[in-house]
Amino acid sequence: MFDRVALAGMGDEQLISALTDATRSEAMAAADRLALVAEVTARQCEDEDDVVAHQVIDGWAFAKAQVSAACNLSPHAASTQMRIGVALRERLPRTAALFGCGAVSARVIGEITWRTHLVTDEDALALIDAAIAAEATEYGALSEAALIRAVDLWVEKFDPIAVIRSKAAAKDLYVEFDDRDDPNGVCSFWGRLRATDKAAVQQRLNDLADTVCANDPRTVRERRADALGALGIVGPSLQRLACRCGDPGCAGSGKDPRSTAVNIYMLADQVPGADARPTPQTGPGPTGEPGPEGPEPEPEPAPGPDGSERPAAQTPTPAESYPTPAVDPAAHVPFNSRPVGTLPGAGVGVMLDGTVIPAAMLADLIATGAKVRPLREVADLPTERQYRPSAALTAFVRMCSQTCSFPGCSKPAHRCDLDHVIPWPAGATHPGNLRPLCREHHLVKTFRSGPNGWTVKARPDGATEWTSPTGHTYVSTPGAAILFPHWNIHTTVPPPRHISLIHDDHGSAKMPTRQRTRAQDRAHRINAERTRNATELALASAAKDSNQVRIANSATPPDDVFNTGKCKGEAVNDSDPDPPPF
Template structure:
């Protein structure tokens, strides 16, 4: 990994010179970060400063324009780009003295990240100036402390000059919330936590306990496991669920039968070929092809099926399309999407490309990147998950209609796996399915379709970002500034043996005969969606609400304290 470094030159440095060089490199890193944030701040200023009220109420406002440019240039998803933009704004407009320290390499980018977050609730300019001065006077010492000590040091000045602006715990600041997933979750499981109203908590607890009581006494699961199974089953089946599937193993048990959770999962299969002797890479195969003697068992992917409908509009992203579910790929496989049942969706029916019951399937990958271990995948298949192969390229010609078929929709989403915009990681099943060259000039064909999240769909339609499809599934984007970016499909990285080479259809000449042939990209679909409140108004409201909670908490703390003597 160090082939490009001057290793002989580094080896020739004395211990003192080596540490000095390391210190200088650390300071240079901070200076580069300062320049990067200064550039981001200028991008924001050009798009947002002086923005009129009409433009600020549009969904694609100045911030969205700047966010797209920053996200593509820095290869960030929209959330990460917004975070970098908030830091840049704080350094440019709120904390100039602290920004100067960063530019001199005195503090690190990590320290700046913490400082800008801990001061984001401060509204009074005078208080902010005092805090900036105090931070700048001592910031040189902060970098030597732990992050906890740093937060305490910054909070000390915020508490002194604007106590209502002290950032409390995010979790404690929210009245009601539910969060899913943690970076330390092992494969195959995901943690969740939250806070409900006490009455809602009791209702949910009673419902889960009642379902847990429906299994027989020989079920091996503990109480907590049964309640977890009941909660998952409610999500899959809904309130009509009357009992859990018992795992006692007795076929005569009244609760034996298929697990309803598995029935809410659809799996797309893709044959997993291993390289033969003398081959450098796996051979490309057809999606869904049956296994051969020199191949691995067909791998599968799994996904929940009871999801809300995902819109698939061309220039009016609010129009819904067929339902789409979180699909899963495997180490060699594609995933799921239950818009319409495939030819064979019986729970236990063997399907071409599906793993034989006696074989161990490969692990699966959900479209959002979550890993499904092989043993869990096998349990899903045995429990009644639908298994079906993906359509082959040859079986996906251009379709004579605007809305793509279920098979075409599945192929396009499984190929891309995420939003097709540079840097965006939103799962494809949560995206619009867009005609890259608008219909009807652009055909409903795998070479002209790509998933785009709502934000980037609107940017493509209204903000001048132009996509061009490539035969290998890559989308080539041209920004309004003329810069170009490429977004490769996720399947090309995870499943290089899968043949996703797709011919690009020509632009069609369209002659409108009557209203049924009307171009769906006409003026009726060109209205930019607007928001009730501007982005700045939303942010001001959130800050106001959090400051009010802080003020209430402080008042309660003072009222509960012992009187002075």
């Protein structure tokens, strides 16, 4: 395909023609794929009864798992593709036809479907679809901002309250994290607070920034940033900021609470002391987790009467499905006795969410109090008798997989349940039989398995093999096998044990349900945003009318101003086409 010898035989005109055809074919292929995604979605969501619609794993979630695995997408990305496909199929047929013949790109289609998703009136939607289809072939050359304006023009014309307002205007109070341009080891965040909250936070940060001695090398801005991080760890009981002057006699010297809340897991012959610096070796590095003494293993779903498993807590809404720890895990970092920097890329750490921790920052974490914990070798982790794995086994499984073991899912392992692939007690509590699963995919495995659902199999190399309801097989590779290929994570998968359950202490497992169906929830959000937009437009219109009234009132001069050849005090004809000037 990239053979320059073959391409060199093309003339310039032939080359550009081939490029044009390839671009059109790419759009047509994308349209075909989204049509397939929409059909998968429709087969699971159409005609679903009220009981299934109120379950957390409803038809949409079941279809999303299939799309995610087939397209190698994260659950969020799969859901986005499903929304676009359904919108083209059910809401924007003319635009969809244009896309199907390759006249517009997938980027343009994505923006069109999003900018029109608040339109609820069918007649208005048909007019918008027709207007956009008439000119969408010209949208490809537009910048993102210009493309948004072009689509919003027609939405504004036919359904003004369906125009998507900016995030800042739509939400009075918010906090956002992460920017794609953030350098390794740090992240951006921004938001909007109430004026009184801002004043309180600012004063608190300034007070903490002033608790260090005069020899602290940080600027006030840096100290405020460190204080904010420390408040997130310690909370309101924090009285002073750890000083960086380097003087052991300073009253503010000591361990930094931000570092003591981080656990660094590693494989090494020797655990470095607090004054050691991390250096690389072949093998995995550590990850941090909340709490200086290490976390308790996250509760795993209790087994049902048939040996199936259920999540630790039956949660009624997806928003509550992922418990977030106080501090996310910090880093994977290898160690040995060699100094940092003696090998290319030495000492770089990786958080379970994929964030890179530079070697210098990792060394600073260790020097200021991070807890270094060795990871057990797989050979030293025998089968455990209890249902819930020990802290050592929990750490090994999470460090090995690093993310949810469902194909395409990138949910960090520390935010996942630990699942027995072969349900306990038939399946052993053993590294070969444990995999992290996010709550959604844990529910899929538990309640949508069997002949018409998903089946899962653990492999000795740490990979997880999933077979979909249609018989397609997907393999999820553990993150450690990619980032730390020399770490031995191979282990025999214990065969199922023949155990008969006499009684069940946990009760029957039940699928968690939601208060509103997914469709009702989406309609509620759309109506709420349309109502907010209508209110904003009404207020803006009222302000404009009020302003015009004030201008009109201020424009009424006294009678004696109009001295244009008429007698003073003579009335001016209001019907004059050109009233006299001021």
